[in-house]
Amino acid sequence: MTTPSNALSWVTSANGHSDFPLHNLPLGVFSCDGLSKRGGVAIGEMIFDLRAALDAGFFNGAARDAAEAASRDQLNDFFALGAPARRALRSELLHLLDRSSPQLSRLQPLAETLLHPMAECQMHVPARIGDYTDFYVGIHHAMNVGKLFRPDNPLLPNYKYVPIGYHGRASTICISDTPVKRPNGQTLAPGAVVPEFGPSKRLDYELEMGVWIGPGNTMGEAISIVDAAEHIAGFCLLNDWSARDLQAWEYQPLGPFLSKSFATSISAWVVTAEALEPFRTAQPARPEGDPQPLPYLLDAADQQGGALDIELEVLLITEQMKEQGMAPQRLALSNTQNMYWTVAQMVSHHSVNGCKLQPGDLFGTGTLSGPQAGQFGSLLEISEGGKTALTLASGESRRFLETGDEVIFRARCRREGYASIGFGECRGVVL
Template sequence: MNATPFARSWVEHANGHADFPLQNLPLGIFSRPGEARRCGVAIGEAILDLPAVLDAGLLDGQAKVAAEAASATLNALFALGQPARLALRERLLVLLAEGSEHQAALRPLLYPAHACQMHLPAQVGDYTDFYVGIQHATNVGKLFRPDNPLLPNYKYVPIGYHGRASTLRPSGVEVRRPKGQTLPAGHSEPRFGPCARLDYELELGIWIGQGNAMGEAIDIGKAAEHVAGLCLLNDWSARDIQAWEYQPLGPFLSKSFITTLSPWVITAEALAPFRCTQPARPEGDPQPLPYLLDAQDQTQGAFDIELEVLLLTARMRDAGMAPERLALSNSLSMYWTVAQLVAHHSVNGCQLQPGDLFGSGTLSGAGQGAYGSLLEITEGGKHPVQLANGEQRTFLEDGDEVILRGRCVREGVASIGFGECRGRVVAAN
């Protein structure tokens, strides 16, 4: 399933690469100028053209079936499930490993990543955003209910809502400041205009592989088998619009204007070395109901992924400055595992389909340096962020670019990363 911990590739720039060494091999959809979209594999600073590898006759068996399914989207490949992904991965490990006899055939099929355009990996039929970062839920709850930040259901049921699939976009697409209704402080009636409290949210994206038939729940013990891989997700949020609209049904226009995804699917197989025990619930917390509880999932259903938020303002960009880190967090802040989200989503008979996407919810850690949104960092805008160049931010301004990064690090195993999830704010129309 995985390359030996520190196996090397004949693609020299992949060796020691921060995100895409041989041990990663994420899947994505790319295009070159004037050419059609197709599936690629990230290796170092390059993209391997998978259809071209297929045409070269270098794939057979299940690996060939997988490559044939990966066309302009990954939906059909996701539908094949783990065996096909695993076969493709194992063949790619052989082809790209140091000493491979196929180097001469493969070199022309590697394209510089900077010369390619990335697209969404799959056609998303449905997008669901969860709320499983308990530190974030607690921090936000304290702003509105200081004595009772978490509502009674939070520790019993994974909270989620249906998002808008039509406005999912890959990293690099501009973020147009949304307009909507807001209720200014001290006013009794709303006004309409551009959002003044634009925010980001640091999340993981969860790509669904094989789905389920309508009316048939996915068992918690098999739920992990329905996950194709993960990505980074920025759930951009218009906090002033949200504050006015969210009661009684929850987020709507405050979230649906855009959601940004990192374009590479970090497969479940690549992430296997970074699975770990789900953090123990605090003493006194309820045990999950039986349909959400599986011993194996509790012992190896969590992921240890370091998550980072950086900000690059227009002034910093003009001065040639590097982006400034706003937060360093970890996916271990998830109160529920990925498998529990899959089991819960389907328990009522809801049909999940290949290429469906989940958002984890904001993944904040403990303390200011680990908060995954400006809402938390500034305590609702009360305490501006002081940047190193003298600028301040309570919420995002036009020209600001938010950059999310993810990295898996474990002793004795080659580190892998997610690539970047970027979005620059531009003025409202």
């Protein structure tokens, strides 16, 4: 359902809100004084309490079933219901929260029960994450990093045939605003032959989107590229914190391990596939000479509308900047159109061998850098592997993250004729 761009809500803070106008309605799990963990909907600066709305009798039919699943202390049950349930709930929420809602005379007297100030609530990881897979579909990041180590051949031969990914650690996925402790591990200093143990000296962030899986598949049965979009429940922001010095020593031959598993931060709200429908776009054409995807990864409809146009932003604020009252400094501005593979292709490839995906599984896209300076989604790229220091507005310099640094991700969808929507923030401060 497409909502008119000028539609307004009786929740006044939603009108003109940069992230959560009536047109967005993302879901999350929250708690606050006197209330246990439960599902809610972001609307302006407020959270619409789905359980309270159910108790008050505001949902019927398919929307009631969907709201019941979404009101629990995890969204797995709601994700499992798939797109029809999401659409039914979204349609009913649009009617309930619109300024001209037929239910307005019932809703407004119950506002204190139905709405909770977001600033007074605690957000939680939205689902019980059984499995987490981090992909590597940001081709410019792959090129930029590849050039640091293989200047003459930055991309490995399989990159343009296979959506590269690895299995990450679900137990350390944390909600935005959770502090991140600098990890310890083995590193090999330049010129040394024996590794040393200690805290990472080359701690980095990675700008990614998170993809929440909806209905899963039966083990042994692949998800067709034609049907893959039906298995995508929604999206969030994701910071794949990376200890580059640990990674350099451990990644051969099996890839990242301790350098990634210590923490992954995600934004709190799940922006649904339906809310993002106006911002779908064609997958960028592959450069001349690139191979066509193998048939199991190629669908005309997915190529025509399976990509998303989401602006991505990285900001940094240091302890010194906070003390001086300075605003966070933008380090990068990128876009999801820098993905070499679509999300549907990621889903199809992940399951083609019969791997079982389950509701609440989480994918990371990989770092979504652009091709130019000012668009790089990691300090590894900005500092050219630590060779060049970044000078901040405070006069400080950074090659990698230092204690007290706070990384902030934001995202925005804009298109003429439609209200813009956002994702909230994904924050983390280094301890």
